Amino acid sequence: xxxxxxxxxxxxxxxxxxxxxxxxxxxxxxxxxxxxxxxxxxxxxxxxxxxxxxxxxxxxxxxxxxxxxxxxxxxxxxxxxxxxxxxxxxxxxxxxxxxxxxxxxxxxxxxxxxxxxxxxxxxxxxxxxxxxxxxxxxxxxxxxxxxxxxxxxxxxxxxxxxxxxxxxxxxxxxxxxxxxxxxxxxxxxxxxxxxxxxxxxxxxxxxxxxxxxxxxxxxxxxxxxxxxxxxxxxxxxxxxxxxxxxxxxxxxxxxxxxxxxxxxxxxxxxxxxxxxxxxxxxxxxxxxxxxxxxxxxxxxxxxxxxxxxxxxxxxxxxxxxxxxxxxxxxxxxxxxxxxxxxxxxxxxxxxxxxxxxxxxxxxxxxxxxxxxxxxxxxxxxxxxxxxxxxxxxxxxxxxxxxxxxxxxxxxxxxxxxxxxxxxxxxxxxxxxxxxx
Amino acid sequence: xxxxxxxxxxxxxxxxxxxxxxxxxxxxxxxxxxxxxxxxxxxxxxxxxxxxxxxxxxxxxxxxxxxxxxxxxxxxxxxxxxxxxxxxxxxxxxxxxxxxxxxxxxxxxxxxxxxxxxxxxxxxxxxxxxxxxxxxxxxxxxxxxxxxxxxxxxxxxxxxxxxxxxxxxxxxxxxxxxxxxxxxxxxxxxxxxxxxxxxxxxxxxxxxxxxxxxxxxxxxxxxxxxxxxxxxxxxxxxxxxxxxxxxxxxxxxxxxxxxxxxxxxxxxxxxxxxxxxxxxxxxxxxxxxxxxxxxxxxxxxxxxxxxxxxxxxxxxxxxxxxxxxxxxxxxxxxxxxxxxxxxxxxxxxxxxxxxxxxxxxxxxxxxxxxxxxxxxxxxxxxxxxxxxxxxxxxxxxxxxxxxxxxxxxxxxxxxxxxxxxxxxxxxxxxxxxxxx
Numbered sequence: 001x002x003x004x005x006x007x008x009x010x011x012x013x014x015x016x017x018x019x020x021x022x023x024x025x026x027x028x029x030x031x032x033x034x035x036x037x038x039x040x041x042x043x044x045x046x047x048x049x050x051x052x053x054x055x056x057x058x059x060x061x062x063x064x065x066x067x068x069x070x071x072x073x074x075x076x077x078x079x080x081x082x083x084x085x086x087x088x089x090x091x092x093x094x095x096x097x098x099x100x101x102x103x104x105x106x107x108x109x110x111x112x113x114x115x116x117x118x119x120x121x122x123x124x125x126x127x128x129x130x131x132x133x134x135x136x137x138x139x140x141x142x143x144x145x146x147x148x149x150x151x152x153x154x155x156x157x158x159x160x161x162x163x164x165x166x167x168x169x170x171x172x173x174x175x176x177x178x179x180x181x182x183x184x185x186x187x188x189x190x191x192x193x194x195x196x197x198x199x200x201x202x203x204x205x206x207x208x209x210x211x212x213x214x215x216x217x218x219x220x221x222x223x224x225x226x227x228x229x230x231x232x233x234x235x236x237x238x239x240x241x242x243x244x245x246x247x248x249x250x251x252x253x254x255x256x257x258x259x260x261x262x263x264x265x266x267x268x269x270x271x272x273x274x275x276x277x278x279x280x281x282x283x284x285x286x287x288x289x290x291x292x293x294x295x296x297x298x299x300x301x302x303x304x305x306x307x308x309x310x311x312x313x314x315x316x317x318x319x320x321x322x323x324x325x326x327x328x329x330x331x332x333x334x335x336x337x338x339x340x341x342x343x344x345x346x347x348x349x350x351x352x353x354x355x356x357x358x359x360x361x362x363x364x365x366x367x368x369x370x371x372x373x374x375x376x377x378x379x380x381x382x383x384x385x386x387x388x389x390x391x392x393x394x395x396x397x398x399x400x401x402x403x404x405x406x407x408x409x410x411x412x413x414x415x416x417x418x419x420x421x422x423x424x425x426x427x428x429x430x431x432x433x434x435x436x
Numbered sequence: 437x438x439x440x441x442x443x444x445x446x447x448x449x450x451x452x453x454x455x456x457x458x459x460x461x462x463x464x465x466x467x468x469x470x471x472x473x474x475x476x477x478x479x480x481x482x483x484x485x486x487x488x489x490x491x492x493x494x495x496x497x498x499x500x501x502x503x504x505x506x507x508x509x510x511x512x513x514x515x516x517x518x519x520x521x522x523x524x525x526x527x528x529x530x531x532x533x534x535x536x537x538x539x540x541x542x543x544x545x546x547x548x549x550x551x552x553x554x555x556x557x558x559x560x561x562x563x564x565x566x567x568x569x570x571x572x573x574x575x576x577x578x579x580x581x582x583x584x585x586x587x588x589x590x591x592x593x594x595x596x597x598x599x600x601x602x603x604x605x606x607x608x609x610x611x612x613x614x615x616x617x618x619x620x621x622x623x624x625x626x627x628x629x630x631x632x633x634x635x636x637x638x639x640x641x642x643x644x645x646x647x648x649x650x651x652x653x654x655x656x657x658x659x660x661x662x663x664x665x666x667x668x669x670x671x672x673x674x675x676x677x678x679x680x681x682x683x684x685x686x687x688x689x690x691x692x693x694x695x696x697x698x699x700x701x702x703x704x705x706x707x708x709x710x711x712x713x714x715x716x717x718x719x720x721x722x723x724x725x726x727x728x729x730x731x732x733x734x735x736x737x738x739x740x741x742x743x744x745x746x747x748x749x750x751x752x753x754x755x756x757x758x759x760x761x762x763x764x765x766x767x768x769x770x771x772x773x774x775x776x777x778x779x780x781x782x783x784x785x786x787x788x789x790x791x792x793x794x795x796x797x798x799x800x801x802x803x804x805x806x807x808x809x810x811x812x813x814x815x816x817x818x819x820x821x822x823x824x825x826x827x828x829x830x831x832x833x834x835x836x837x838x839x840x841x842x843x844x845x846x847x848x849x850x851x852x853x854x855x856x857x858x859x860x861x862x863x864x865x866x867x868x869x870x871x872x
Binding site: 262 | 459460461462464472475479482486488504505509510511512582586696697698699700701726730731
């Protein structure tokens with residue numbers, strides 16, 4: 001392969017490998033065939049008789065089309081919150097997940113993926129000391145701080161404990177709350193479980209006045225003796241004074257984890273214990289943009305995958321386990337091992353989600369150079385890696401990281417590809433070189 | 437067929453016919469096969485070799501997949517504004533439409549359909565006398581007033597001239613502006629061309645400091661000697677003092693007119709002469725919600741339909757003309773004629789779009805009854821029509837109408853179905869009965 005050329009300049013690498021984004025398909029992950037088959041038939045119903053497609057995919061398509069207004073995926077959703085029978089499917093999925101804790105279909109709101117923005121705008125109020133504060137993990141997804149800022153909400157960071165596998169520490173939470181008071185009015189806490197970008201899975205603990213939960217990797221938990229326990233379930237096992245009052249919004253999406261359908265843009269939120277007036281307002285905000293239909297159908301498949309005995313069961317469940325369990329345990333372990341073997345790199349094992357979050361002990365001269373250039377040292381590291389090797393990584397400081405250790409945030413699967421690629425071309429020294 | 441039952445009550449009709457919404461597929465309009473074939477192949481690329489699908493549909497799918505990040509419709513769009521080569525296709529389409537007036541691909545921003553909200557939020561500023569006012573036609577789409585209200589913008593109505601085919605009158609515009617000053621700060625004008633709900637097509641005229649244009653029915657102009665002339669084109673034919681300063685945002689969508697893919701939720705806006713800082717902010721607002729991929733592909737097909745010689749050309753162009761020209765001229769004329777033949781009903785001919793907007797001269801006792809019930813008389817009329825005949829129409833007052841004549845806003849195609857249905861079952865007296 002010829003060297004890459006960028007803006008007329010020949011680069012010392014052949015292609016850019018982007019391991020910075022949480023975009024699984026862009027990183028080469030194959031889609032789940034069953035999902036794509038069903039959606040293709042829904043779009044072009046003439047395929048209902050196409051024998052080369054599995055019977056259960058065609059039957060599912062027929063059923064889902066029947067749930068659409070006018071029998072067509074081209075019609076608006078029946079309600080501004082989504083297609084009612086898919087709201088019901090999702091509520092049943094949540095009940096199964098949470099060991100029978102009830103879920104109301106009317107609490108499920110579909111959207112095309114900007115729900116966090118909407119909820120943050122709802123939370124926003126006051127100015128200065130009375131401005132809403134949102135407790136936000138550090139590190140957090142790099143897309144979150146600009147959203148908070150745009151919504152007019154103060155970010156109140158709470159540090160996750162790297163040496164304890166990126167867990168939440170209650171003392172740290174209390175300390176964060178204490179420090180925030182006087183500066184803003186903390187009204188909510190944001191939790192990503194499994195963690196983005198940290199790859200951890202939460203144990204039972206936590207309570208606060210308002211919860212904003214990101215659970216988009218809930219079907220990708222692979223750590224040994226780890227299972228996904230939703231905060232909703234924990235909340236409902238607590239006293240009524242909490243279970244009936246704590247307002248909770250929980251997100252799930254088809255973009256992440258084993259489905260990875262980021263381009264379709266679909267997700268839902270479950271809204272619990274919300275003040276009726278706020279709930280009404282939330283729905284009226286939805287009114288102006290009826291959620292797209294196809295992503296809702298993909299969500300329906302996510303919560304009701306093919307069952308044993310159906311033609312697509314084996315392939316779907318193998319595909320899912322390949323992506324979550326095998327990729328998780330095997331590849332994540334291998335990537336983690338590789339990273340920990342590099343001098344100057346330290347990586348907590350991943351337990352869920354798609355990210356690893358290795359810590360870099362950068363050499364003093366690099367930290368000095370960064371200071372002189374007026375950038376963070378992890379940004380400089382990532383710039384050098386991109387310029388010299390064509391590898392695009394996210395710098396830890398983009399995740400709100402401020403502690404003395406530097407981090408990078410690559411996603412696991414392409415990271416593994418990257419590592420295999422590096423080994424194949426005998427260039428794993430790049431880590432060694434830059435981190436020594 | 438058995439009579440309809442609603443909440444346990446048997447109704448005097450067999451089914452509800454909804455002619456109130458602009459949802460063509462829900463009303464029974466068939467989708468364009470080529471669009472659906474291409475999207476189905478993009479979702480399930482194994483169909484690339486499926487001989488039962490037209491070759492040009494498969495070739496187009498291959499080309500479009502190549503434009504997607506990672507070659508997959510499951511990846512995020514490459515930029516927050518959309519897929520660059522589709523931005524280019526749209527800009528070329530606009531140039532052809534506007535007789536060569538230039539269009540910059542970077543001015544095209546895709547979204548999943550809540551763009552009006554975004555632009556209105558951008559326009560919003562001030563309070564009381566300094567609050568942004570938006571000149572808004574009366575009647576206007578019924579979804580617009582709540583959007584203005586939510587964005588914190590004052591609605592400044594300007595009356596369209598029904599007796600002159602729903603045209604804009606410049607004296608009326610000036611009057612509206614004059615009245616508004618002191619109450620708010622008019623900063624923009626909203627124009628729907630072809631008109632929603634009025635079905636008119638604008639002639640050359642207009643200028644203002646900021647334009648928000650809704651051109652979603654631009655490919656459905658069918659009035660004799662009428663053609664779609666964009667305000668952008670008119671603007672660019674004016675002096676530089678206007679053509680280089682008037683800020684203009686123009687919307688188009690796959691939901692409306694001949695494509696009717698409302699469930700996919702896709703559209704674009706072209707942003708002209710925008711202040712660079714505002715432009716930058718607009719793009720940063722997009723960042724948090726990468727536009728969905730499939731609707732962009734449908735937009736690409738809309739602006740680059742099959743060409744003569746390609747296998748799908750005949751069917752596509754026939755489908756399009758059937759929907760816009762035949763439905764437009766023939767059915768619209770027939771529907772209009774039927775309505776004008778009814779005593780107490782007066783209807784301006786439709787020139788474009790999907791709506792007709794007949795005027796009802798309601799009997800005094802009905803107006804009296806409505807007053808006693810505390811509702812608008814056209815709402816009462818629509819309620820009676822729904823209760824007694826199962827026909828769901830939009831009341832004119834929902835379109836901001838306040839003049840002494842009452843209106844209803846049905847969409848044409850289902851209206852025609854409705855009329856044929858009424859004639860078939862010998863029940864066209866409902867209009868006669870209620871309007872006499």
